[in-house]
Amino acid sequence: xxxxxxxxxxxxxxxxxxxxxxxxxxxxxxxxxxxxxxxxxxxxxxxxxxxxxxxxxxxxxxxxxxxxxxxxxxxxxxxxxxxxxxxxxxxxxxxxxxxxxxxxxxxxxxxxxxxxxxxxxxxxxxxxxxxxxxxxxxxxxxxxxxxxxxxxxxxxxxxxxxxxxxxxxxxxxxxxxxxxxxxxxxxxxxxxxxxxxxxxxxxxxxxxxxxxxxxxxxxxxxxxxxxxxxxxxxxxxxxxxxxxxxxxxxxxxxxxxxxxxxxxxxxxxxxxxxxxxxxxxxxxxxxxxxxxxxxxxxxxxxxxxxxxxxxxxxxxxxxxxxxxxxxxxxxxxxxxxxxxxxxxxxxxxxxxxxxxxxxxxxxxxxxxxxxxxxxxxxxxxxxxxxxxxxxxxxxxxxxxxxxxxxxxxxxxxxxxxxxxxxxxxxxxxxxxxxxxxxxxxxxxxxxxxxxxxxxxxxxxxxxxxxxxxxxxxxxxxxxxxxxxxxxxxxxxxxxxxxxxxxxxxxxxxxx
Numbered sequence: 001x002x003x004x005x006x007x008x009x010x011x012x013x014x015x016x017x018x019x020x021x022x023x024x025x026x027x028x029x030x031x032x033x034x035x036x037x038x039x040x041x042x043x044x045x046x047x048x049x050x051x052x053x054x055x056x057x058x059x060x061x062x063x064x065x066x067x068x069x070x071x072x073x074x075x076x077x078x079x080x081x082x083x084x085x086x087x088x089x090x091x092x093x094x095x096x097x098x099x100x101x102x103x104x105x106x107x108x109x110x111x112x113x114x115x116x117x118x119x120x121x122x123x124x125x126x127x128x129x130x131x132x133x134x135x136x137x138x139x140x141x142x143x144x145x146x147x148x149x150x151x152x153x154x155x156x157x158x159x160x161x162x163x164x165x166x167x168x169x170x171x172x173x174x175x176x177x178x179x180x181x182x183x184x185x186x187x188x189x190x191x192x193x194x195x196x197x198x199x200x201x202x203x204x205x206x207x208x209x210x211x212x213x214x215x216x217x218x219x220x221x222x223x224x225x226x227x228x229x230x231x232x233x234x235x236x237x238x239x240x241x242x243x244x245x246x247x248x249x250x251x252x253x254x255x256x257x258x259x260x261x262x263x264x265x266x267x268x269x270x271x272x273x274x275x276x277x278x279x280x281x282x283x284x285x286x287x288x289x290x291x292x293x294x295x296x297x298x299x300x301x302x303x304x305x306x307x308x309x310x311x312x313x314x315x316x317x318x319x320x321x322x323x324x325x326x327x328x329x330x331x332x333x334x335x336x337x338x339x340x341x342x343x344x345x346x347x348x349x350x351x352x353x354x355x356x357x358x359x360x361x362x363x364x365x366x367x368x369x370x371x372x373x374x375x376x377x378x379x380x381x382x383x384x385x386x387x388x389x390x391x392x393x394x395x396x397x398x399x400x401x402x403x404x405x406x407x408x409x410x411x412x413x414x415x416x417x418x419x420x421x422x423x424x425x426x427x428x429x430x431x432x433x434x435x436x437x438x439x440x441x442x443x444x445x446x447x448x449x450x451x452x453x454x455x456x457x458x459x460x461x462x463x464x465x466x467x468x469x470x471x472x473x474x475x476x477x478x479x480x481x482x483x484x485x486x487x488x489x490x491x492x493x494x495x496x497x498x499x500x501x502x503x504x505x506x507x508x509x510x511x
Contacts, residue, residue, distance in 0.1 A: 001025075003090035003097060006104045006133065007083040008124035010257050011073055012292050012339035015123035017104070017131050020080060021067045022087030029061040033084075035068035038076040038291065047109045048085045055113040055161050057089070064088060074337075076291045079118040082107030082137070085160060086167060095167045104128045104136040105163075113160040117141030119259030122252055125149045137163060144266035145256060148249070193238045193270075197414040198231065201396045205232050208391040208507060210418050213240045214425040215486030216440035217479075218325060218347040218386065220310065223393030225357040229350035232393065233306050236348060237273050238415035239422050240304075247302045254294050254301055254342065272303030274345075278312040286320050288332050292339045297324050300345035310349040311378040318383055321347065325386040347387065351379070388442060388479045389507040425489035441486045446478055453481040455496060462498050466505055480504045 005020040031045045045066075052059055066084055068075055083105040089095045106124060108116040121142040126149055128136055135153035138146055143156040157163040196206055205221060209232055212219040221229040243251060251268040255261050261268075276284055276296045287295030297305060307313060324330050328344040354372045358364035367375075384390070429441060432452065438444060444452050455463060467477055484496045484504040491500070 001091045001093065003087050003100070005083040005087040005090065005100055006102065006128075007068075007080055007106055008104055008127060009073075009075060009077060009079060010120035010123060012337070013123075013254070013257065013294070013298075013341055015120065015127040016070070016073065017127060017133075018075070018080075019069045020083045020087050021069065022084065022091045023065045024088065024091040025063045025065075027063040029063060031064045031066075033066045033068070035066075035071045036074050037068065038074065040078055041068070041075050041080055044078070044081045044084055044109075047081055047111065048088070050111045051081075051109045051113040051160055052085065052088075054111060055159070055164075057094075057164075059088070059092070064091075074291075077118060077120070078108035078116075079106040079120070079124075081109040082115055082157075082160065082163060085109060086163065089164060095164065099167050102132070102134045103167075104133050106136070106142075107139045107157070107163075109160060115139045115157050115159055115163065117262075119261075120257045121146055122149070122256035122261070125152060125154065126253070128152060137166065141263055144263055145252075145261050148252070148267055193415075194231075194235050195238055195415045196232075196235050196418060199228055199235065199413075202228050202232060202393050203413065205229075205391050205393045206413055206418070208389050209233075209236050210239060210421060211483060211486050211490065211503075211507075212236065212346065212348070212389050213418075214422045214441075214490055215388075215429075215482065216346050216442045217388035217483055217486065218442075219389040219391070220349045220351065220384075220387050221391055221393055222351050222353055224361075224395055225352060227393040227395055229393050230308055233304075233308070233348045233350055234273070235415065236346075237271050237304060239418040240271050241419075241423060241426055243269060243271055243302060250342070251302050254298055258294050258299065260299075272300050272345075273306065274300040274303070275306045275308065278307075278309045280313065280317060282314075282316050282320050285317050286324075286330050286332065287341050288334065288339075292332060292334060294341050295330070297321075297330060297343040297345060298341040301342045302344060303346070305345045305347050307347070307349040310351040311375055313378075315378060315380075318379060322382055322386065325383075349387070385473055385475050388483050390509050391507060392509065421490055424492065425486065428489045428492070441482045441489070444478075444482055444485070446474075449478055449481055453485050453496060455481075455501075459496060459498055459501060462501055466501075470505075470508065472508075476508060480508060483507060 002023045007018045007020050008015060009018050033042055033045060068080060086105055090097055090100055106118060106121060108118050110116055117139040121138060122145050125136055125146045129149055129152040135155060137155045137157055140156040140158050143154060146154045208219060213236055221232060223229050248269055255268055274296045283289055285296050287293060287298055324343040325347060330341045330343045332339045353359040354365060354367045355375050356365055356367055359367060359372055484500040487500040487503050488496050
């Protein structure tokens, strides 16, 4: 007897509906599975046989053939366990066929028949809703995650016996759907983000961070060890605006595919902050692997990617940033498939001025000119050209650190005050770019620079002198204008003036 069960899976960043076809026939007993399956999918037959036995369900000696289509897409993961088991029971006549129609089923089986949560549920449920499915049977551990998708019924199961009971009884199926509201949670996962009031001094760096947050500009902080570069970078989220509903769903989908959502954090509501170690590989940053998964750049989508000790990253890792910084996405080719990952992140990097970190203080720095040049050349010109703001953090003097000015920042600078400044600047951008695909000043296309970053006569002459004196590229010139546009927004000024341009130019220093 033949049956077909609807399931789903993820291929790269794309989710798709899979059909689990099961045929049970007389003949030499066996259990064959086809459909371009990975090892963990093939191993499902052993988990299913033992789980059925331990749940008290006897399978007669029959020939079982399972095909998971579409057969031209590689299948990976353990989410096919439960739909295969339900397909076998349907083919054996223990579950009515009409009860599984338009019901998507996902779940991993333990040997005792317990249904375990799987990764990638959120985008699969979204896809099921788009395909017009009437409901989904999911592991109870994935229910909070799936409950954020409105307009489709989701049914939680804790073990295979419960799933069988629900599918055998159509009335029970309706009852379980009606009770789904019990699983919907309004709890928000929160993080304790440190405040800028903790930073001693470094007002110029905090100002640069505020400009970066207000326009979603990439930023590089240089300076000696212990100057507070990392402290400033880790606090930038505290002044950024929270994710809106659409952004939360987009970011949560990435984390779901990566298996990084759970019952304690079923949804991403705060902007990500990803800090890979400087020994990270290109795959760690960009994603990929045998079964492609998002990398650090995608996990930082709509948030911050912080690269501490920036020049210590391998040249391969630094250069892989080039296209994502411009295109806001990553395209990877693997065999016959091409995977596209979102990578709309704010790059915040920190770097020492030399290998020992103390240049230009020659009382402490013994690095030769050649050593310094080689160290700085690890960050190539094209990468630096893509960074909007480069600012230096200086050593804190004794009076600021332990003297009477110790608490000056706590009185004058706090994340709450700066966050309000950022909010006002973003509101101006939202009004300015209404009806377009532009959200931040950093995203202004080159063809619209003259429209949104128009300069008057005096300002044009100033930028002509700057362009020649600094030997700017077209990209760096546009970045100065975009940063100046953000600075003007922070000043609540509709026009870009020389003072705004001068501050933006000051952020074009380099290593």
